[in-house]
Amino acid sequence: MQAAPLVIDVTGINKRFGDKHVVKDLSLQVREGEIFGFLGPNGSGKTTSIRMLCGLLTPDSGRGTCLGLDVLSESAAIKRQVGYMTQKFSLWDDLTIGENLDFVARMFGMQGRREVVDRALEELSLSGRRDQLAGTLSGGWKQRLALASCLLHHPRLLLLDEPTAGVDPKARRDFWEEIHRLSAAGITVLVSTHYMDEAERCHRLAYIAYGSLMASGTAAEVVASQQLHTWEISGDNLQGLGQALGQLPGVDLVASFGATLHVSGRDEAQLKASLETFLQGKKLAMSVVSASLEDAFIYLMQGTRDPLHG
Template sequence: MQHGSPNGSPNGSLNGTPAIDVHNLNKHFGDKHVVNDVTLQVAHGEIFGFLGPNGSGKTTSIRLMCGLLTPDSGSGTCLGYDIVRESAQIKRNVGYMTQRFSFWEDMTIRENLDFVARIYQMRERKEKVDRALENLGLKTRADQLTGALSGGWKQRLALAACMLHEPKLLLLDEPTAGVDPTARRDFWEELHRLAAQGISVLVSTHYMDEAERCHKLAYIAYGKLLAQGTAQQVIDSQDLATWSIHGERLTELSEQLRKTPGVDQTVVFGSALHVSGHDHAALEKAIRQTTSGMPVRIEPIETGLEDVFIYMMSRSADNYGKAA
Protein backbone atom coordinates (compact mmCIF):
# COMPACT_ATOMS: atom_id res chain seq x y z
CA MET A 1 0.00 0.00 0.00
CA GLN A 2 1.33 3.44 -0.95
CA HIS A 3 1.76 5.74 2.02
CA GLY A 4 1.99 9.41 1.13
CA SER A 5 3.32 11.07 -1.99
CA PRO A 6 6.12 13.48 -2.74
CA ASN A 7 3.46 15.66 -4.33
CA GLY A 8 1.21 15.57 -1.28
CA SER A 9 1.30 18.43 1.17
CA PRO A 10 3.06 17.80 4.47
CA ASN A 11 1.26 18.62 7.66
CA GLY A 12 2.87 22.05 7.80
CA SER A 13 4.29 23.87 10.80
CA LEU A 14 3.28 23.50 14.39
CA ASN A 15 1.99 26.92 15.50
CA GLY A 16 3.67 28.38 12.41
CA THR A 17 7.16 27.25 13.48
CA PRO A 18 9.11 24.89 11.18
CA ALA A 19 10.55 21.67 12.61
CA ILE A 20 14.00 22.92 11.54
CA ASP A 21 14.75 26.60 10.98
CA VAL A 22 18.46 27.44 10.68
CA HIS A 23 20.21 30.51 9.31
CA ASN A 24 23.77 31.13 8.10
CA LEU A 25 25.32 28.07 9.76
CA ASN A 26 29.11 27.88 9.48
CA LYS A 27 31.56 25.24 10.65
CA HIS A 28 35.32 24.92 10.19
CA PHE A 29 37.54 21.93 10.88
CA GLY A 30 41.02 23.41 10.93
CA ASP A 31 41.34 25.55 7.81
CA LYS A 32 38.56 23.69 5.97
CA HIS A 33 35.21 25.48 5.72
CA VAL A 34 32.93 22.41 5.74
CA VAL A 35 29.58 24.21 6.21
CA ASN A 36 29.31 27.61 4.58
CA ASP A 37 26.33 29.88 5.37
CA VAL A 38 23.70 27.12 5.23
CA THR A 39 20.11 28.33 5.64
CA LEU A 40 17.08 26.05 5.37
CA GLN A 41 13.69 25.21 6.84
CA VAL A 42 11.94 21.86 7.20
CA ALA A 43 8.19 21.79 7.91
CA HIS A 44 6.44 19.42 10.30
CA GLY A 45 5.44 16.24 8.49
CA GLU A 46 7.83 17.00 5.62
CA ILE A 47 10.39 14.64 4.07
CA PHE A 48 13.37 16.82 3.18
CA GLY A 49 16.11 15.30 1.03
CA PHE A 50 19.70 16.39 1.50
CA LEU A 51 21.90 15.62 -1.51
CA GLY A 52 25.50 16.16 -2.50
CA PRO A 53 28.77 14.36 -3.26
CA ASN A 54 30.83 12.65 -0.56
CA GLY A 55 32.58 15.20 1.63
CA SER A 56 30.11 17.94 0.70
CA GLY A 57 29.13 18.78 4.28
CA LYS A 58 25.84 16.86 4.48
CA THR A 59 26.59 14.91 7.66
CA THR A 60 28.15 17.91 9.42
CA SER A 61 25.13 20.06 8.53
CA ILE A 62 22.75 17.45 9.92
CA ARG A 63 24.72 17.27 13.17
CA LEU A 64 24.69 21.05 13.50
CA MET A 65 20.92 21.16 13.04
CA CYS A 66 20.21 18.70 15.83
CA GLY A 67 22.69 20.05 18.36
CA LEU A 68 25.28 17.27 18.06
CA LEU A 69 27.81 19.88 16.91
CA THR A 70 28.07 23.57 17.78
CA PRO A 71 28.30 25.96 14.81
CA ASP A 72 31.12 28.51 14.64
CA SER A 73 28.47 31.06 13.68
CA GLY A 74 24.83 31.15 12.71
CA SER A 75 21.65 30.38 14.60
CA GLY A 76 18.49 28.36 14.48
CA THR A 77 15.94 26.17 16.13
CA CYS A 78 15.09 22.49 15.93
CA LEU A 79 11.63 21.51 17.17
CA GLY A 80 11.41 24.96 18.72
CA TYR A 81 14.64 24.56 20.74
CA ASP A 82 17.74 26.66 20.19
CA ILE A 83 20.39 24.51 18.48
CA VAL A 84 23.20 25.94 20.63
CA ARG A 85 21.64 26.51 24.07
CA GLU A 86 19.05 23.72 24.16
CA SER A 87 20.76 20.81 22.43
CA ALA A 88 19.87 18.41 25.25
CA GLN A 89 16.13 18.97 24.70
CA ILE A 90 16.58 18.48 20.94
CA LYS A 91 18.33 15.14 21.40
CA ARG A 92 15.43 13.83 23.48
CA ASN A 93 13.02 14.48 20.61
CA VAL A 94 15.14 13.41 17.63
CA GLY A 95 15.86 9.98 16.18
CA TYR A 96 19.28 9.82 14.47
CA MET A 97 20.16 6.95 12.12
CA THR A 98 23.80 6.85 11.04
CA GLN A 99 25.33 5.30 7.92
CA ARG A 100 27.02 2.61 10.01
CA PHE A 101 24.95 -0.27 11.42
CA SER A 102 25.88 -0.30 15.11
CA PHE A 103 23.81 -2.99 16.82
CA TRP A 104 24.94 -6.19 18.49
CA GLU A 105 24.91 -9.07 16.03
CA ASP A 106 24.98 -11.79 18.70
CA MET A 107 21.72 -10.48 20.20
CA THR A 108 18.19 -10.86 18.85
CA ILE A 109 16.17 -7.99 17.41
CA ARG A 110 14.09 -7.80 20.60
CA GLU A 111 17.18 -7.88 22.83
CA ASN A 112 18.78 -5.05 20.85
CA LEU A 113 15.68 -2.88 21.13
CA ASP A 114 15.29 -3.66 24.82
CA PHE A 115 18.94 -2.75 25.40
CA VAL A 116 18.45 0.62 23.68
CA ALA A 117 15.32 1.24 25.78
CA ARG A 118 17.28 0.44 28.97
CA ILE A 119 20.08 2.83 28.01
CA TYR A 120 17.55 5.66 27.68
CA GLN A 121 15.75 4.56 30.86
CA MET A 122 12.41 4.45 29.07
CA ARG A 123 9.24 3.87 31.01
CA GLU A 124 6.91 1.10 29.79
CA ARG A 125 9.93 -0.43 28.10
CA LYS A 126 8.27 -3.69 27.02
CA GLU A 127 5.27 -1.89 25.52
CA LYS A 128 7.51 0.45 23.53
CA VAL A 129 9.62 -2.42 22.21
CA ASP A 130 6.50 -4.39 21.25
CA ARG A 131 5.05 -1.35 19.49
CA ALA A 132 8.27 -0.76 17.54
CA LEU A 133 8.38 -4.42 16.49
CA GLU A 134 4.78 -4.23 15.30
CA ASN A 135 5.11 -0.90 13.48
CA LEU A 136 8.24 -1.89 11.56
CA GLY A 137 7.05 -5.39 10.65
CA LEU A 138 9.66 -7.05 12.88
CA LYS A 139 7.34 -9.02 15.15
CA THR A 140 7.78 -12.38 13.41
CA ARG A 141 11.57 -11.97 13.47
CA ALA A 142 11.84 -10.57 17.00
CA ASP A 143 13.81 -13.56 18.30
CA GLN A 144 16.13 -13.86 15.31
CA LEU A 145 19.82 -13.07 15.79
CA THR A 146 20.70 -9.71 14.30
CA GLY A 147 23.83 -11.06 12.64
CA ALA A 148 21.70 -13.33 10.44
CA LEU A 149 19.59 -10.46 9.06
CA SER A 150 19.83 -9.12 5.51
CA GLY A 151 20.68 -5.46 4.93
CA GLY A 152 17.01 -4.55 4.56
CA TRP A 153 16.01 -6.11 7.89
CA LYS A 154 18.98 -4.53 9.66
CA GLN A 155 17.79 -1.22 8.28
CA ARG A 156 14.31 -1.81 9.74
CA LEU A 157 15.88 -2.61 13.12
CA ALA A 158 17.88 0.63 13.02
CA LEU A 159 14.73 2.62 12.22
CA ALA A 160 12.79 0.83 14.96
CA ALA A 161 15.51 1.81 17.46
CA CYS A 162 15.28 5.43 16.25
CA MET A 163 11.51 5.38 16.82
CA LEU A 164 11.52 3.82 20.31
CA HIS A 165 11.30 7.15 22.13
CA GLU A 166 8.63 8.42 19.68
CA PRO A 167 10.66 11.32 18.23
CA LYS A 168 9.13 14.24 16.35
CA LEU A 169 12.05 14.42 13.92
CA LEU A 170 14.12 11.75 12.17
CA LEU A 171 17.63 12.51 10.89
CA LEU A 172 18.70 9.76 8.51
CA ASP A 173 22.24 9.76 7.12
CA GLU A 174 22.24 7.73 3.87
CA PRO A 175 20.04 5.07 5.48
CA THR A 176 19.59 2.91 2.36
CA ALA A 177 23.22 2.60 1.26
CA GLY A 178 23.93 -0.99 0.26
CA VAL A 179 20.30 -2.09 0.52
CA ASP A 180 18.46 -3.86 -2.33
CA PRO A 181 15.79 -1.96 -4.35
CA THR A 182 12.83 -3.78 -2.77
CA ALA A 183 14.03 -3.00 0.75
CA ARG A 184 14.65 0.61 -0.26
CA ARG A 185 11.10 0.91 -1.60
CA ASP A 186 9.64 -0.58 1.60
CA PHE A 187 11.76 1.78 3.69
CA TRP A 188 10.40 4.81 1.82
CA GLU A 189 6.85 3.55 2.20
CA GLU A 190 7.50 3.60 5.94
CA LEU A 191 8.95 7.13 5.84
CA HIS A 192 5.83 8.44 4.09
CA ARG A 193 3.65 6.70 6.68
CA LEU A 194 5.58 8.44 9.46
CA ALA A 195 5.43 11.81 7.68
CA ALA A 196 1.65 11.45 7.38
CA GLN A 197 1.59 11.23 11.19
CA GLY A 198 3.36 14.60 11.43
CA ILE A 199 6.91 13.33 11.94
CA SER A 200 9.52 15.36 10.05
CA VAL A 201 12.29 13.55 8.18
CA LEU A 202 15.63 14.97 7.04
CA VAL A 203 17.37 12.33 4.92
CA SER A 204 20.62 12.39 2.99
CA THR A 205 20.76 10.18 -0.09
CA HIS A 206 22.65 9.55 -3.34
CA TYR A 207 19.71 7.91 -5.11
CA MET A 208 17.72 10.00 -7.59
CA ASP A 209 14.58 7.87 -7.25
CA GLU A 210 14.65 8.58 -3.50
CA ALA A 211 15.24 12.29 -4.07
CA GLU A 212 12.10 12.40 -6.21
CA ARG A 213 10.08 10.92 -3.34
CA CYS A 214 10.95 13.81 -1.01
CA HIS A 215 8.60 16.75 -0.50
CA LYS A 216 11.57 19.12 -0.82
CA LEU A 217 15.28 18.87 -1.61
CA ALA A 218 18.52 20.72 -0.99
CA TYR A 219 21.78 20.22 -2.87
CA ILE A 220 25.03 20.95 -1.04
CA ALA A 221 28.59 20.88 -2.39
CA TYR A 222 31.82 22.00 -0.74
CA GLY A 223 29.77 23.24 2.20
CA LYS A 224 27.59 25.55 0.09
CA LEU A 225 23.85 25.12 -0.41
CA LEU A 226 23.43 25.49 -4.17
CA ALA A 227 19.69 24.85 -4.65
CA GLN A 228 16.61 23.93 -2.66
CA GLY A 229 12.87 23.50 -3.16
CA THR A 230 10.64 20.84 -4.68
CA ALA A 231 12.20 18.54 -7.28
CA GLN A 232 10.62 20.61 -10.06
CA GLN A 233 11.78 23.89 -8.51
CA VAL A 234 15.35 22.57 -8.33
CA ILE A 235 15.18 21.48 -11.98
CA ASP A 236 13.72 24.83 -13.07
CA SER A 237 16.35 26.79 -11.11
CA GLN A 238 19.10 25.66 -13.49
CA ASP A 239 17.18 26.53 -16.71
CA LEU A 240 18.76 23.67 -18.66
CA ALA A 241 17.38 22.44 -21.98
CA THR A 242 18.12 18.77 -22.69
CA TRP A 243 18.11 16.62 -25.82
CA SER A 244 18.37 12.85 -26.03
CA ILE A 245 20.43 11.13 -28.73
CA HIS A 246 20.03 7.42 -29.53
CA GLY A 247 22.49 5.58 -31.74
CA GLU A 248 25.95 4.03 -31.80
CA ARG A 249 29.35 5.34 -30.66
CA LEU A 250 27.76 7.67 -28.12
CA THR A 251 30.96 8.05 -26.11
CA GLU A 252 32.80 9.50 -29.11
CA LEU A 253 29.84 11.72 -29.93
CA SER A 254 29.74 12.90 -26.30
CA GLU A 255 33.38 13.98 -26.43
CA GLN A 256 32.80 15.80 -29.71
CA LEU A 257 29.70 17.64 -28.50
CA ARG A 258 31.34 18.63 -25.22
CA LYS A 259 33.73 20.87 -27.18
CA THR A 260 30.94 22.48 -29.20
CA PRO A 261 29.65 26.00 -28.36
CA GLY A 262 26.14 25.87 -26.89
CA VAL A 263 26.71 22.54 -25.12
CA ASP A 264 27.21 22.73 -21.35
CA GLN A 265 26.96 19.03 -20.45
CA THR A 266 26.91 15.57 -22.03
CA VAL A 267 26.07 12.43 -20.05
CA VAL A 268 25.55 8.87 -21.30
CA PHE A 269 22.47 7.20 -19.78
CA GLY A 270 22.49 3.58 -20.94
CA SER A 271 21.63 3.59 -24.66
CA ALA A 272 20.98 7.34 -24.76
CA LEU A 273 23.16 10.43 -24.63
CA HIS A 274 21.72 13.42 -22.76
CA VAL A 275 23.02 16.77 -24.02
CA SER A 276 22.18 19.92 -22.02
CA GLY A 277 22.74 23.65 -22.31
CA HIS A 278 21.39 27.03 -21.21
CA ASP A 279 21.14 28.66 -24.65
CA HIS A 280 18.31 26.58 -26.06
CA ALA A 281 18.73 27.72 -29.66
CA ALA A 282 22.51 27.32 -29.64
CA LEU A 283 22.14 23.85 -28.11
CA GLU A 284 19.76 22.65 -30.81
CA LYS A 285 21.99 24.10 -33.55
CA ALA A 286 25.08 22.38 -32.09
CA ILE A 287 23.33 19.01 -31.88
CA ARG A 288 21.84 19.16 -35.38
CA GLN A 289 25.09 20.27 -37.00
CA THR A 290 27.24 17.73 -35.16
CA THR A 291 24.92 14.78 -35.84
CA SER A 292 24.10 15.72 -39.45
CA GLY A 293 24.36 12.63 -41.63
CA MET A 294 24.89 10.31 -38.66
CA PRO A 295 22.61 7.28 -38.04
CA VAL A 296 21.20 8.67 -34.79
CA ARG A 297 17.80 9.73 -33.49
CA ILE A 298 17.58 13.07 -31.67
CA GLU A 299 14.71 14.55 -29.68
CA PRO A 300 14.17 17.23 -27.02
CA ILE A 301 13.26 15.81 -23.59
CA GLU A 302 12.33 17.13 -20.16
CA THR A 303 15.45 17.88 -18.12
CA GLY A 304 15.56 15.41 -15.24
CA LEU A 305 16.74 15.70 -11.67
CA GLU A 306 19.81 13.60 -12.40
CA ASP A 307 20.78 15.86 -15.33
CA VAL A 308 20.56 18.84 -12.99
CA PHE A 309 22.51 17.24 -10.14
CA ILE A 310 25.31 16.12 -12.45
CA TYR A 311 25.47 19.66 -13.81
CA MET A 312 25.57 21.24 -10.33
CA MET A 313 28.18 18.74 -9.15
CA SER A 314 30.53 19.49 -12.06
CA ARG A 315 30.07 23.25 -11.74
CA SER A 316 30.58 23.21 -7.98
CA ALA A 317 33.86 21.33 -8.44
CA ASP A 318 34.98 23.98 -10.94
CA ASN A 319 33.89 26.91 -8.74
CA TYR A 320 34.67 25.71 -5.21
CA GLY A 321 36.81 22.57 -5.46
CA LYS A 322 40.18 24.29 -5.44
CA ALA A 323 39.11 26.65 -2.66
CA ALA A 324 37.92 23.69 -0.56
Protein backbone atom coordinates in the same frame (compact mmCIF):
# COMPACT_ATOMS: atom_id res chain seq x y z
CA MET B 1 -4.51 26.73 3.73
CA GLN B 2 -2.14 27.63 6.57
CA ALA B 3 1.45 26.42 6.19
CA ALA B 4 2.68 23.83 8.68
CA PRO B 5 4.97 25.21 11.41
CA LEU B 6 8.74 25.13 10.93
CA VAL B 7 10.51 22.25 12.67
CA ILE B 8 13.96 23.35 11.46
CA ASP B 9 14.71 27.03 10.97
CA VAL B 10 18.42 27.90 10.86
CA THR B 11 20.33 30.80 9.31
CA GLY B 12 24.04 31.30 8.67
CA ILE B 13 25.18 28.06 10.34
CA ASN B 14 28.95 27.44 10.15
CA LYS B 15 31.26 24.62 11.22
CA ARG B 16 35.02 24.33 10.95
CA PHE B 17 37.36 21.46 11.77
CA GLY B 18 40.83 22.97 11.99
CA ASP B 19 41.39 24.94 8.80
CA LYS B 20 38.63 23.14 6.90
CA HIS B 21 35.37 25.10 6.58
CA VAL B 22 32.95 22.16 6.40
CA VAL B 23 29.59 23.98 6.50
CA LYS B 24 29.35 27.56 5.21
CA ASP B 25 26.47 29.85 6.13
CA LEU B 26 23.83 27.12 5.87
CA SER B 27 20.25 28.37 5.96
CA LEU B 28 17.49 25.77 5.99
CA GLN B 29 13.78 25.67 6.73
CA VAL B 30 11.89 22.38 7.06
CA ARG B 31 8.17 22.19 7.91
CA GLU B 32 6.34 19.75 10.14
CA GLY B 33 5.48 16.46 8.43
CA GLU B 34 7.74 17.23 5.47
CA ILE B 35 10.17 14.77 3.87
CA PHE B 36 13.16 16.95 3.04
CA GLY B 37 15.96 15.52 0.88
CA PHE B 38 19.62 16.46 1.31
CA LEU B 39 21.75 15.87 -1.81
CA GLY B 40 25.38 16.46 -2.62
CA PRO B 41 28.70 14.73 -3.36
CA ASN B 42 30.60 12.80 -0.70
CA GLY B 43 32.45 15.13 1.66
CA SER B 44 30.09 18.02 0.97
CA GLY B 45 29.04 18.62 4.58
CA LYS B 46 25.71 16.77 4.66
CA THR B 47 26.55 14.57 7.67
CA THR B 48 28.05 17.48 9.62
CA SER B 49 24.93 19.54 8.94
CA ILE B 50 22.67 16.73 10.12
CA ARG B 51 24.71 16.29 13.31
CA MET B 52 24.44 19.99 14.09
CA LEU B 53 20.68 19.89 13.63
CA CYS B 54 20.20 16.90 15.94
CA GLY B 55 22.38 18.27 18.75
CA LEU B 56 25.44 16.02 18.30
CA LEU B 57 27.57 18.96 17.15
CA THR B 58 27.34 22.62 18.14
CA PRO B 59 27.65 25.16 15.29
CA ASP B 60 30.56 27.61 15.50
CA SER B 61 28.25 30.46 14.50
CA GLY B 62 24.84 31.24 13.11
CA ARG B 63 21.44 31.03 14.73
CA GLY B 64 18.24 29.08 14.59
CA THR B 65 16.00 26.48 16.12
CA CYS B 66 15.23 22.79 15.80
CA LEU B 67 11.90 21.70 17.29
CA GLY B 68 11.62 25.18 18.79
CA LEU B 69 14.91 24.75 20.68
CA ASP B 70 18.05 26.82 20.15
CA VAL B 71 20.64 24.85 18.13
CA LEU B 72 23.52 26.65 19.88
CA SER B 73 22.46 26.37 23.52
CA GLU B 74 19.84 23.60 23.80
CA SER B 75 21.46 20.68 21.98
CA ALA B 76 20.86 18.24 24.84
CA ALA B 77 17.10 18.90 24.76
CA ILE B 78 17.06 18.56 20.95
CA LYS B 79 18.72 15.12 21.13
CA ARG B 80 15.89 13.78 23.29
CA GLN B 81 13.28 14.59 20.63
CA VAL B 82 15.18 13.48 17.51
CA GLY B 83 15.74 10.06 15.95
CA TYR B 84 19.09 9.87 14.16
CA MET B 85 19.93 6.98 11.81
CA THR B 86 23.61 6.91 10.83
CA GLN B 87 25.10 5.73 7.53
CA LYS B 88 26.74 2.76 9.25
CA PHE B 89 24.71 0.18 11.19
CA SER B 90 25.47 1.16 14.79
CA LEU B 91 23.60 -1.42 16.88
CA TRP B 92 25.09 -4.58 18.42
CA ASP B 93 25.67 -7.59 16.15
CA ASP B 94 25.90 -10.05 19.04
CA LEU B 95 22.50 -9.08 20.50
CA THR B 96 19.15 -10.20 19.13
CA ILE B 97 16.74 -7.74 17.57
CA GLY B 98 14.66 -7.73 20.75
CA GLU B 99 17.72 -7.27 22.98
CA ASN B 100 18.97 -4.38 20.85
CA LEU B 101 15.67 -2.55 21.12
CA ASP B 102 15.40 -3.24 24.85
CA PHE B 103 18.91 -1.84 25.37
CA VAL B 104 18.05 1.35 23.45
CA ALA B 105 14.79 1.73 25.41
CA ARG B 106 16.77 1.38 28.65
CA MET B 107 19.25 4.08 27.52
CA PHE B 108 16.30 6.44 27.02
CA GLY B 109 14.98 5.53 30.50
CA MET B 110 11.64 4.49 29.03
CA GLN B 111 8.91 3.07 31.24
CA GLY B 112 7.19 -0.19 30.23
CA ARG B 113 10.08 -1.28 28.05
CA ARG B 114 8.53 -4.63 27.12
CA GLU B 115 5.41 -2.97 25.70
CA VAL B 116 7.47 -0.30 23.92
CA VAL B 117 9.68 -2.93 22.27
CA ASP B 118 6.70 -5.13 21.36
CA ARG B 119 5.01 -2.20 19.64
CA ALA B 120 8.16 -1.27 17.71
CA LEU B 121 8.62 -4.87 16.56
CA GLU B 122 5.02 -5.00 15.37
CA GLU B 123 5.07 -1.65 13.57
CA LEU B 124 8.26 -2.49 11.62
CA SER B 125 7.24 -6.13 10.94
CA LEU B 126 10.11 -7.48 13.05
CA SER B 127 8.14 -9.62 15.51
CA GLY B 128 8.94 -12.88 13.72
CA ARG B 129 12.68 -12.14 13.97
CA ARG B 130 12.73 -10.98 17.59
CA ASP B 131 15.27 -13.64 18.65
CA GLN B 132 17.52 -13.39 15.58
CA LEU B 133 21.03 -12.00 16.13
CA ALA B 134 21.41 -8.59 14.52
CA GLY B 135 24.73 -9.63 12.99
CA THR B 136 23.00 -12.28 10.86
CA LEU B 137 20.51 -9.87 9.27
CA SER B 138 20.63 -8.76 5.63
CA GLY B 139 21.14 -5.07 4.84
CA GLY B 140 17.42 -4.45 4.45
CA TRP B 141 16.51 -6.01 7.82
CA LYS B 142 19.37 -4.19 9.57
CA GLN B 143 17.99 -0.98 8.12
CA ARG B 144 14.53 -1.82 9.45
CA LEU B 145 15.96 -2.56 12.91
CA ALA B 146 17.91 0.71 12.91
CA LEU B 147 14.73 2.61 12.03
CA ALA B 148 12.80 0.83 14.81
CA SER B 149 15.46 1.87 17.34
CA CYS B 150 15.18 5.51 16.14
CA LEU B 151 11.42 5.49 16.68
CA LEU B 152 11.32 3.94 20.18
CA HIS B 153 11.19 7.29 22.01
CA HIS B 154 8.53 8.76 19.66
CA PRO B 155 10.71 11.47 18.09
CA ARG B 156 9.11 14.44 16.34
CA LEU B 157 11.98 14.62 13.85
CA LEU B 158 13.88 11.85 12.02
CA LEU B 159 17.34 12.55 10.60
CA LEU B 160 18.40 9.80 8.21
CA ASP B 161 21.95 9.83 6.83
CA GLU B 162 22.03 7.80 3.58
CA PRO B 163 19.76 5.19 5.16
CA THR B 164 19.39 2.92 2.11
CA ALA B 165 23.04 2.64 1.04
CA GLY B 166 23.82 -0.99 0.27
CA VAL B 167 20.30 -2.42 0.41
CA ASP B 168 18.40 -4.07 -2.45
CA PRO B 169 15.73 -2.24 -4.51
CA LYS B 170 12.76 -3.93 -2.81
CA ALA B 171 14.10 -3.07 0.65
CA ARG B 172 14.62 0.52 -0.51
CA ARG B 173 11.04 0.72 -1.80
CA ASP B 174 9.62 -0.78 1.41
CA PHE B 175 11.70 1.63 3.49
CA TRP B 176 10.35 4.64 1.61
CA GLU B 177 6.78 3.45 2.01
CA GLU B 178 7.46 3.43 5.76
CA ILE B 179 8.95 6.94 5.61
CA HIS B 180 5.84 8.26 3.87
CA ARG B 181 3.65 6.56 6.47
CA LEU B 182 5.59 8.30 9.23
CA SER B 183 5.37 11.63 7.41
CA ALA B 184 1.59 11.24 7.08
CA ALA B 185 1.48 10.70 10.86
CA GLY B 186 3.14 14.11 11.36
CA ILE B 187 6.79 13.10 11.82
CA THR B 188 9.25 15.35 9.99
CA VAL B 189 12.03 13.61 8.04
CA LEU B 190 15.34 15.01 6.83
CA VAL B 191 17.11 12.42 4.68
CA SER B 192 20.39 12.50 2.77
CA THR B 193 20.62 10.33 -0.34
CA HIS B 194 22.52 9.83 -3.59
CA TYR B 195 19.62 8.09 -5.34
CA MET B 196 17.61 10.23 -7.75
CA ASP B 197 14.47 8.09 -7.43
CA GLU B 198 14.59 8.65 -3.67
CA ALA B 199 15.20 12.37 -4.07
CA GLU B 200 12.06 12.57 -6.22
CA ARG B 201 10.07 10.96 -3.39
CA CYS B 202 10.89 13.92 -1.11
CA HIS B 203 8.54 16.87 -0.76
CA ARG B 204 11.42 19.34 -1.06
CA LEU B 205 15.19 19.13 -1.66
CA ALA B 206 18.41 20.96 -0.92
CA TYR B 207 21.67 20.47 -2.81
CA ILE B 208 24.85 21.11 -0.79
CA ALA B 209 28.36 21.08 -2.26
CA TYR B 210 31.50 21.36 -0.14
CA GLY B 211 29.74 23.22 2.64
CA SER B 212 27.60 25.60 0.58
CA LEU B 213 23.90 25.36 -0.24
CA MET B 214 23.60 25.52 -4.05
CA ALA B 215 19.88 24.99 -4.72
CA SER B 216 16.68 24.16 -2.86
CA GLY B 217 12.96 23.68 -3.48
CA THR B 218 10.75 20.97 -4.90
CA ALA B 219 12.31 18.62 -7.45
CA ALA B 220 10.61 20.59 -10.23
CA GLU B 221 11.86 23.90 -8.81
CA VAL B 222 15.46 22.63 -8.53
CA VAL B 223 15.36 21.43 -12.15
CA ALA B 224 13.81 24.69 -13.36
CA SER B 225 16.37 26.79 -11.46
CA GLN B 226 19.20 25.38 -13.58
CA GLN B 227 17.51 26.61 -16.80
CA LEU B 228 18.71 23.61 -18.77
CA HIS B 229 17.48 22.68 -22.25
CA THR B 230 18.02 19.00 -23.01
CA TRP B 231 18.13 16.95 -26.19
CA GLU B 232 18.22 13.18 -26.30
CA ILE B 233 20.54 11.62 -28.89
CA SER B 234 19.67 8.08 -29.97
CA GLY B 235 20.92 5.59 -32.54
CA ASP B 236 23.74 3.11 -33.02
CA ASN B 237 27.39 3.58 -32.15
CA LEU B 238 26.98 6.33 -29.56
CA GLN B 239 30.10 5.13 -27.75
CA GLY B 240 32.83 7.72 -27.81
CA LEU B 241 30.59 10.57 -28.97
CA GLY B 242 30.25 12.10 -25.51
CA GLN B 243 33.62 13.83 -25.53
CA ALA B 244 33.08 15.29 -29.00
CA LEU B 245 29.59 16.50 -28.10
CA GLY B 246 30.93 18.10 -24.94
CA GLN B 247 33.23 20.35 -27.02
CA LEU B 248 30.38 21.86 -29.06
CA PRO B 249 29.32 25.49 -28.54
CA GLY B 250 26.27 25.69 -26.29
CA VAL B 251 26.82 22.27 -24.69
CA ASP B 252 27.19 22.44 -20.91
CA LEU B 253 26.58 18.79 -20.05
CA VAL B 254 26.64 15.36 -21.71
CA ALA B 255 25.39 12.35 -19.74
CA SER B 256 24.62 8.74 -20.68
CA PHE B 257 21.04 7.61 -20.07
CA GLY B 258 20.72 3.92 -20.90
CA ALA B 259 21.17 3.53 -24.66
CA THR B 260 20.90 7.30 -25.26
CA LEU B 261 22.82 10.46 -24.49
CA HIS B 262 21.36 13.55 -22.84
CA VAL B 263 22.97 16.76 -24.08
CA SER B 264 22.09 19.88 -22.10
CA GLY B 265 22.85 23.58 -22.16
CA ARG B 266 21.43 26.92 -21.11
CA ASP B 267 21.57 28.58 -24.55
CA GLU B 268 18.74 26.79 -26.35
CA ALA B 269 19.31 28.22 -29.83
CA GLN B 270 23.06 27.66 -29.83
CA LEU B 271 22.67 24.15 -28.44
CA LYS B 272 20.14 23.15 -31.10
CA ALA B 273 22.24 24.62 -33.95
CA SER B 274 25.40 22.87 -32.73
CA LEU B 275 23.67 19.50 -32.47
CA GLU B 276 22.00 19.76 -35.89
CA THR B 277 25.34 20.58 -37.51
CA PHE B 278 27.15 17.80 -35.64
CA LEU B 279 24.56 15.14 -36.54
CA GLN B 280 24.47 15.90 -40.27
CA GLY B 281 25.29 12.72 -42.19
CA LYS B 282 25.19 10.56 -39.07
CA LYS B 283 22.56 7.87 -38.49
CA LEU B 284 21.50 9.43 -35.22
CA ALA B 285 18.31 11.12 -34.08
CA MET B 286 17.78 14.02 -31.71
CA SER B 287 14.63 14.90 -29.81
CA VAL B 288 13.73 17.41 -27.13
CA VAL B 289 13.22 15.94 -23.65
CA SER B 290 12.52 17.58 -20.31
CA ALA B 291 15.60 18.05 -18.16
CA SER B 292 15.50 15.55 -15.32
CA LEU B 293 16.51 15.91 -11.68
CA GLU B 294 19.56 13.80 -12.52
CA ASP B 295 20.49 16.24 -15.32
CA ALA B 296 20.26 19.11 -12.84
CA PHE B 297 22.19 17.15 -10.19
CA ILE B 298 25.06 16.31 -12.57
CA TYR B 299 25.11 19.90 -13.84
CA LEU B 300 25.36 21.20 -10.27
CA MET B 301 28.14 18.71 -9.47
CA GLN B 302 30.01 19.79 -12.60
CA GLY B 303 29.98 23.39 -11.39
CA THR B 304 31.56 22.63 -8.01
CA ARG B 305 34.92 21.31 -6.94
CA ASP B 306 36.39 19.82 -3.80
CA PRO B 307 38.55 22.59 -2.27
CA LEU B 308 40.94 19.94 -0.89
CA HIS B 309 41.67 18.64 -4.39
CA GLY B 310 41.65 21.88 -6.36
